[in-house]
Amino acid sequence: MAVRSLTLEVPRGEVFGFLGPNGAGKTTFMKMLLGLVAATDGHALVLGQPAGYVETRRKIGFLPEHFRFYDWLTATEFLRVHGRLYGMSSARLDERIPVLLDLVGLTPHANKRLREFSKGMLQRIGLAQALLNDPQLILLDEPTSGLDPVGRRLVRDIIKAQRERGATVFLNSHLLSEVEITCDRVAFLKHGEVLATRQLQTLLVGEIRVAVRAGNLSAEVVAGLARWTSSARPDGERLTFTVASTDVLPEVMRYLVARGVDVYEFAPQRLSLEELFLQIVGEDGGL
């Protein structure tokens, strides 16, 4: 069973990231939202309608993970076919296709067949396809997996522009650095279950890990840190702990000095998404 127990709500206009190791159920969940896969139990509403509802798909754009397309079509023809499947008029497509090709940087390749496209180019044309209908909801399954740094930057910019337009973006990824930059909120998934969701802004402003190197550190002093942190871990001269905010750091420092601790290093570090990921999902990656 790829998806077991999954409850979450994504408000409109948010960029939501779905994080999890391979096989966690990210793609299956996205397919359920689109109606490609039927859930055996439970229910989901997408844009106010049950998941998979045909008419809702008019407002959804989707870039699948493996971006396999009709490769005997040219880039322009590909967008035209999919635009017509969205029910768009010929006149509207004449206007929209050049804009999208330009947006994803494929204008010089407009009349080239997709068979001749590189992996990155296919991902770009797939992304253009997902934006054809000015969707309210955009589902991107690993949108940067085939892209070089320039392409990744492009995807980030596109996601940002879509959010500014008011669209909701749902992003599956295991590229944490990408998610860290683009998402408002993330959910951590393992074995088909959501383990935690976090607001990324508060995450980055919030939890801070402090690495201390100090002499004269007694167990009593460490126990006294419980006022600010529950994660104090001494290891000889070294001590690490996390606190909710930088505001408490001067207090902690004064406390240590007042107890006669010789502080050689006191280094606050932001907890990266990667560390949080490993903390929540586990080092085994869910295998």
Add this chain to the structure above:
Amino acid sequence: MGAWIMAGVTFREAGRKKMIWMALLAGLAFLALFGASLHFQVKDWGGGKLTLMQRAQLNAMLLAGLYVLNLMTMAMTILASVDTLSGEIASGTIHVVATKPLPRWQVLIGKWCGFAGMLVLYIAIMVAGLSFLTWLLSGYQAPHLLRGCALIGLESLLLLTMTFLVGTTFSTLTNGVVVLGLYGLAFLGGWIEQFGALANSPRALNLGIAASVVMPSEALWRRAAFEMQSPLVGAMGFTPFSNASVPSAAMVVYAGLYLALALLLAIRRFAQRDL
């Protein structure tokens, strides 16, 4: 509307992948060979009005040509369509299509119509070509050509529908094996029915008919051959196709219902399965 777009895409794919052109080229070579052999035979007869015997011989030749054409188009039907659903499901190309605002049945029907259009057009062109060549070179015209052509077309659509049905569940390779296997079974059943009738063995004959019930494709060809044969050819046993036991009109109706049911099942299965 969505089905219409998918039919167009199917047509365009066959064109882009050069399938249409290769099939037409093969058809042209087929017609050239048939025409040349007919030309030499008529020349060797030395002209004049066709005798009854010569007319019967021309009819048998035309039927032989149509028989090979039938085999060729059935193989083309299966080969051309065997990968269209299972292949797209396996590769994932179906994902961007099935998430567009059109119900899944329209994807399937659109593809089916695309193939059906191509195959029926091809069969019509080829049957017309064969009978026109025969008429042009000898002045002979076989009876009920339209009816025969329609029956061959129905056989092709029946096999097309079977590859669609099996393709909604199984992989391309398995699909090919299953549908070719069914075709082979029907083929063998047709001969068993003939030999059963010739050898006066009702049990063998019924076994042959039972095979046609399982898969009525070959029965359609034999009915088509029966329609297009001259009475003399039938009486003299010039044709091995249908002189001994002729599939009934009820069998043709059955084949039509079989096709409709298979298409409905394919739509149902495709609409419900995970992609």
